[in-house]
Amino acid sequence: MKNSDAAENEGLLVRRIKNGTVIDHIDGGEALNVVKILGITGTTHEALSIATNVPSRNMGCKDIVKLTNRELSKEEVDRIALISPRATINIIRNYKVCEKKGVEIPKIIEGLVKCPNPGCISNTNEPIRSKFEVLPKGLHCHYCDWVITRDLTSHII
Amino acid sequence: MSFESAMARLGGTSLSVGSIEACSIAKGETLADTVRVVSGYADAIVIRHPKEGAARLAAEFATVPVINAGDGAGQHPSQTLLDLYTIRQSMAIDKIDVALIGDLRYGRTAHSLASALSLYNARLHTLSPKGLELPVTLAAELCDKGMDIVEHDNINEIIRDVDVLYVTRIQRERFPDSASYFNVASNYRITPELLCGARSHLIILHPLPRIDEIDPRVDELPYARYFEQSRNGVPVRMAMLMEVMQ
Ligand SMILES: [Zn+2]
Numbered sequence: 474m475k476n477s478d479a480a481e482n483e484g485l486l487v488r489r490i491k492n493g494t495v496i497d498h499i500d501g502g503e504a505l506n507v508v509k510i511l512g513i514t515g516t517t518h519e520a521l522s523i524a525t526n527v528p529s530r531n532m533g534c535k536d537i538v539k540l541t542n543r544e545l546s547k548e549e550v551d552r553i554a555l556i557s558p559r560a561t562i563n564i565i566r567n568y569k570v571c572e573k574k575g576v577e578i579p580k581i582i583e584g585l586v587k588c589p590n591p592g593c594i595s596n597t598n599e600p601i602r603s604k605f606e607v608l609p610k611g612l613h614c615h616y617c618d619w620v621i622t623r624d625l626t627s628h629i630i
Numbered sequence: 631m632s633f634e635s636a637m638a639r640l641g642g643t644s645l646s647v648g649s650i651e652a653c654s655i656a657k658g659e660t661l662a663d664t665v666r667v668v669s670g671y672a673d674a675i676v677i678r679h680p681k682e683g684a685a686r687l688a689a690e691f692a693t694v695p696v697i698n699a700g701d702g703a704g705q706h707p708s709q710t711l712l713d714l715y716t717i718r719q720s721m722a723i724d725k726i727d728v729a730l731i732g733d734l735r736y737g738r739t740a741h742s743l744a745s746a747l748s749l750y751n752a753r754l755h756t757l758s759p760k761g762l763e764l765p766v767t768l769a770a771e772l773c774d775k776g777m778d779i780v781e782h783d784n785i786n787e788i789i790r791d792v793d794v795l796y797v798t799r800i801q802r803e804r805f806p807d808s809a810s811y812f813n814v815a816s817n818y819r820i821t822p823e824l825l826c827g828a829r830s831h832l833i834i835l836h837p838l839p840r841i842d843e844i845d846p847r848v849d850e851l852p853y854a855r856y857f858e859q860s861r862n863g864v865p866v867r868m869a870m871l872m873e874v875m876q
Contacts, residue, residue, distance in 0.1 A: 592702045594683040599660050601687060610770070616683025617704055620767045 488522070493541040495563040495570075496553065501526050503557050504536035506626040510552050510585070511545070519543050532559065552585055554578040555607070555625060581606055586621065586628045593617040603630070632860075633676045633699060633708075636867035645671060662691045669693040673875050676708075677701075695874035703736040709837055710742040712866040716859040717794055720833050723747070729755040729788045731818060732798035732843065735762040739837040740798050744768065748777040755792055757782045759814045762804060785818060790827050795820070795834045795853075797843050821845040825853060835859050 499507055504523045513521060520541035529535040544564050553560050554576035564572040584602035588595045595603045595616045604615035611622035621628055637644040647668065661679065665688045668675055677688050678699040685698030685705075700706045717723055728747055730740045734756055744754055744764065754777060756764055763769075763781075772779060782788050789795070797820060805811040819842060820834065836844060836856040848854050 590682060592680075592682045594661070594679075594681040594687045594701075597660075597681060599687060600662050601690075610774075614683070616686050617702075618682075618767070620770075 489568060490520075490522075490539050490541050490565055491568055493519075493539065493543055493565055494545045495565060496538040496540070496545075496560055497535070497563060498529070498532060498557075498559050498561045499536035499538065499553075500557045500559065501532070501534040501536055504538050506556050507536070507538055507553055507560070509626060509629055510556065511540075511549055513540075548579075550574065551577050551579040552582065555582070578607055581615075582612070585630060586612060586625070587630050588614045588617060588619055589621060589628060590614065590617050590619040593619065631676075631699075632863040633697075633867050633871070636864050636871055639864065640868055640871060642673075642871075661687060665691045665696075666693075674871060697870060697874060700738055702738070703741075704738055705742045705745075706738040706837075707742050707746075708867060708870060709739045709863075710746045711870065712859065712862045713739070713743050713796070713835060713837075714746060715866050716835060716855055716862050717833065719858075719862075720855070721793060721831060723750045723752065725751050725753070726793040727753045727755060727791055728794040728796060729757065729782075729792040730764075730796050730798070731757045731785070731788075731820075733762045733800050733804060734758040734764045734798070736801070736804070737798040740764070740796065741768055743796060744772060744777075748772050748775040751776075753778040753780065755780045755782055755788050757785060757788055757818070759800065759804075759818075762800070785820075785824065789824060790829070793829060793832060795832060797834065797836045797840070799837075799839075799841060799843060815842050819843060819845060820848055822847050822851060825851065828853065 496507060502525060504525050508523065522539040524537040526534045527537060545562060550562050555578065558576065558578060560576050562574045562576065563570045581604065583604050586603055586605055588603055593614060593616055595601060595614065605612040606615060611620045612625065613620050634644045647664065661684060665675060669692045672694060674695045674697065675688060675692055676697045676699050677685050679685065680702050682702035682704035684701045685696055689696040697708060698705060699708050714723065730744060734740045747754065756779060769779060800815055800818060802811045805814065822845065832853050833855045834848065834853045838856055838860050
């Protein structure tokens with residue numbers, strides 16, 4: 474009973490899309506951060522649907538993001554892993570799931586996060602993108618060795 | 631600059647780009663551009679820069695070897711090599727007790743020395759004014775490497791237990807007013823009286839220039855090694871330049 478309830482809720486909350494990307498199994502409450510990581514702002518032209526805290530069999534509750542007419546690249550997908558390692562990505566073409574992929578935590582992330590150290594050379598007008606190594610303890614700045622251990626999303630550029 | 635002296639003694643010449651702020655940044659040139667241009671003029675680049683990570687960035691754009699001679703409050707690895715050499719002249723480095731005293735937050739010589747000592751199973755004793763402690767991320771990294779770090783709040787409790795006393799400058803700008811600076815500075819001053827009861831083989835190092843951190847009367851004591859340390863800078867830097875240019 475529970476399962477069909479969940480499916481029904483999901484159906485009501487977010488309609489199927491014809492073409493685009495469905496990001497499923499996002500940790501409950503992280504959907505807005507996922508949208509932020511993908512660089513989607515209020516001025517985006519793509520149709521975007523977000524469902525948060527949807528009951529889920531495996532996760533208790535989860536978030537879902539559906540993005541119309543845009544297929545995410547591998548790099549974009551992997552960034553999501555930083556905040557939601559269980560997320561799954563479905564590429565939809567003509568209402569059908571064409572590709573299903575899990576996210577993989579990247580080893581290096583470039584140009585996504587701003588180094589919190591005001592004295593860091595990456596926060597100047599040098600022709601470089603910020604660069605962080607993803608370590609178990611957090612994100613390590615390639616330039617100044619600063620480590621971001623928490624509240625990752627607040628440092629997203 | 632001691633790198634210029636080292637280069638001259640190797641029979642080479644050096645070009646001074648001068649203060650980066652005065653030169654490139656004022657003209658609006660990026661460090662990346664400066665380094666690409668200078669790569670065409672020289673066989674190696676020695677860089678000291680006010681921003682952390684500047685040397686790493688320079689190395690990405692240079693086509694010749696880059697030596698980091700200090701990046702902001704980051705690292706000062708060339709100083710560390712001569713510090714280690716000076717310690718090595720007096721004792722084996724393994725498992726020694728080293729005290730780092732002064733501004734450990736912005737003191738890049740202390741950061742680099744602490745990192746290097748973590749390779750020798752040395753125990754670190756730290757003493758710094760409030761707010762100028764070792765950066766948390768660095769301390770965590772050193773602990774991860776298995777280093778034993780003991781924080782102290784009184785200089786007297788350190789003196790008897792260490793083999794090396796590494797004193798760094800406390801900059802006046804770090805304090806809101808001169809009174810609080812002088813108050814702290816006087817509590818950290820190394821005097822002959824303070825050194826009573828020190829281990830006989832204790833050595834005192836300081837990356838120089840010093841201001842009031844070490845009483846000039848200490849210069850006469852066998853513990854004082856900072857001028858020797860400074861002299862060691864030339865051969866050690868000669869070795870570094872040779873190493874990168876060969
Ligand atoms: Zn940084």
